[in-house]
Amino acid sequence: MDWSQVLASRALRMKASEIRELLKLLDQPDIISFAGGIPDPALFPAQEFSQAMTNALSGEAAKVALQYSVSEGYLPLRSWIRDRMERLGITCTEDNILITSGSQQALDYLGKLLLSPGDTALVSWPTYLGALGAFNAYEPVYDRLSLRGNRTAAQYQEAAAEAGGQVKFAYLSADFANPTGLTLTREERERLIDLSDEMNCAIVEDGAYQQLRYDGEPVPPVLALEIERKGDIEACRTVYSGSFSKTLSPGLRVGWVVAAREVIDRLVLLKQAADLHSATLNQMAVAEVAAKDFDGHVAHLRDVYGRRRDLMLDALAREMPEGVSWTHPEGGMFVWVELPEGIDAADLLATSLKTERVAFVPGRAFYADGTHGNTLRLSFSLHEKEKTDEGIARLGRLVREAMA
Structure with a gap:
């Protein structure tokens, strides 16, 4: 054939x-x-995960670990993430959180949710090639996201219209970006929110490396700054993607998305259609290990x-x-x-x-x-x-x- x-x-x-x-x-x-x-x-x-897996497969816990589960994810893990997000200035509830099979799956879902063929995705120049790989399947046009130049929202929109679509989102890693290692200043993050408000597009914030700061002063995530500005996550256009891959284990494939409930509800539908839910056993193990001494x-x-x-x-x-x-x-x-x-x-x-x-x-x-x-x-x-x-x-x- x-x-x-x-x-x-x-x-x-x-x-x-x-x-x-x-x-x-x-x-x-x-x-x-x-x-x-x-x-x-x-x-x-490894030893902590070995014990956590044993606990998850023991007694009544095994009935949960080995059974089908809700698409949103294991509730104790979502509660732990909620508390962690609160420490970053991202006030939310468990209903604002979806567990994904690594943050890479989150990028794929967001491309599927937001992009029609010919739409424009604004990306850093250079940007994470895994994001390009995830978005490519949905046939976007890419344009260079610049937060230090003088390019206006109207100019981005005009270029997107000429390409046959509209600007749907700006994707970036604000902290220690892959591949450059660079970090956006607070002013650049605020500028991003301003631009996205003017264009009425989403922001996809990749927080995969956010925990790995070695020196310098931390800068609040884009979503935290937007919540500070608008008062409620439900009014925000930023979608934050997090991961345990760079901190606890990449092999267990546990990531998460934090966003307004409307976005999470739609992502849950994609999750149901794609793989029903992430592996509950893995989520239970990550929840236990994270709770002990993250x-x-x-x-x-x-x-x-x-x-x-x-x-x-x-x-x-x-x-x-x-x-x-x-x-x-x-x-x-x-x-x-x-x-x-x-x-x-x-x-x-x-x-x-x-x-x-x-x-x-x-x-x-x-x-x-x-x-x-x-x-x-x-x-x-x-x-x-x-x-x-x-x-x-x-x-x-x-x-x-x-x-x-």
């Missing part, structure tokens, strides 16, 4: 994730990988990852030739590197894998228009000093050769 004759038009926009392919390199012991933005498995609270665990993560960030920044300062620049993130897992014009990071990676045996993610994949081939993303989450120093030294040598 010729499947190309029956595929939906959206299928032609689906592409393999460069990161998912690069993760296969982790099985090669001689590769020093700065590619995947993945937590260090040595830091997982803050203490995250504090340890910040100590470890903060030190590893510093190690990478120090190594870059020693090893990179003049003409190369990089970000200095206050948190998260990534450093964004810009090479001189004319050096293509994809070609550099191909050479690196053959010679220096260092992996990273070429930057072009993070741009909706496929430009900026002279950029790359490095993750510092996995390695201590010896491997970081060696890997960046190899990479620096490779860059100097490319510049020669």
Whole structure:
């Protein structure tokens, strides 16, 4: 059968994730990988999860853990998230929260809910490539979200109309963005709310790295600022997406969405149609582990990852030739590197894998228009000093050769 004759038009926009392919390199012991933005498995609270799983599968609890459940998610977990959101300035109830299979599923649902073919999604330039992958299936047009320029709401709307649709949402990670590691100022967040109010579009706030701040002063989430301005989450246009993947466990696939009840109710319908509900056993285990000592665990993560960030920044300062620049993130897992014009990071990676045996993610994949081939993303989450120093030294040598 010729499947190309029956595929939906959206299928032609689906592409393999460069990161998912690069993760296969982790099985090669001689590769020093700065590619995947993945937590260090040595830091997982494995014993706590082992006990939590045992508890969830014992006695009366097992009848809940192994049975069908409500699409909204396990109530004790939603209650814990409600309290956590309150600490961030996001006042809500359990009815404003939906549990998803990781925050990636939330992005897919929001694309499905908000985008018609030809509509415009405003995204950072560069932006999280997993978001582009999630949104691509719904055939949007992408436009560059700029909160430091002079572009007006009317100009965004005019461009969207010329493309055949309307601006539906602005997507961004306000804290320690993937891939750049950059954080929006309070003024930029306020500007985003102003623009979205003028355009009558949604804001999709990706909070995957929000807990991983190593220095600097915290800035309230966009949703918290909007609630402060408008008085009630039900009056807000921001949809906040959170995740336990970078703090407790990515493998259990537990994330959440916080939004006005009208949005949650519609997302619940999508959840029912897609997979009924996220795995209750996993939700119960996450709820128990989070309730015991989430803050203490995250504090340890910040100590470890903060030190590893510093190690990478120090190594870059020693090893990179003049003409190369990089970000200095206050948190998260990534450093964004810009090479001189004319050096293509994809070609550099191909050479690196053959010679220096260092992996990273070429930057072009993070741009909706496929430009900026002279950029790359490095993750510092996995390695201590010896491997970081060696890997960046190899990479620096490779860059100097490319510049020669």
